Amino acid sequence: MTTPASGSAERLTAWVHGRVQGVGFRWFTRARALELGLVGHATNHPDGRVLVIAEGTRPALERLLAWLRSGQTPGEVRLVVESWEPARGDLTGFVER
Numbered sequence: 682m683t684t685p686a687s688g689s690a691e692r693l694t695a696w697v698h699g700r701v702q703g704v705g706f707r708w709f710t711r712a713r714a715l716e717l718g719l720v721g722h723a724t725n726h727p728d729g730r731v732l733v734i735a736e737g738t739r740p741a742l743e744r745l746l747a748w749l750r751s752g753q754t755p756g757e758v759r760l761v762v763e764s765w766e767p768a769r770g771d772l773t774g775f776v777e778r
Contacts, residue, residue: 690768704756707777717741724778736768
């Protein structure tokens with residue numbers, strides 16, 4: 682993976698709406714992110730959304746985002762709202778919260 686210090690790493694923040702809690706969504710997101718060499722976390726929120734924050738190369742992040750929207754995830758994703766920014770470099774591993 683490209684390190685944030687190299688200047689080419691990015692940060693994806695994705696709010697995932699739908700039936701995505703209690704269905705293994707965070708576990709599968711973590712597994713996919715690790716396959717892609719990403720760091721970050723997938724976090725349940727009280728309103729039923731899952732927040733996915735990931736850092737890595739743009740192509741790997743775009744693959745993760747495409748998977749989130751693919752219909753191949755556990756549960757039922759109705760909407761993914763994304764934002765992009767430069768990587769902060771403050772994440773290690775990929776965890777479920």
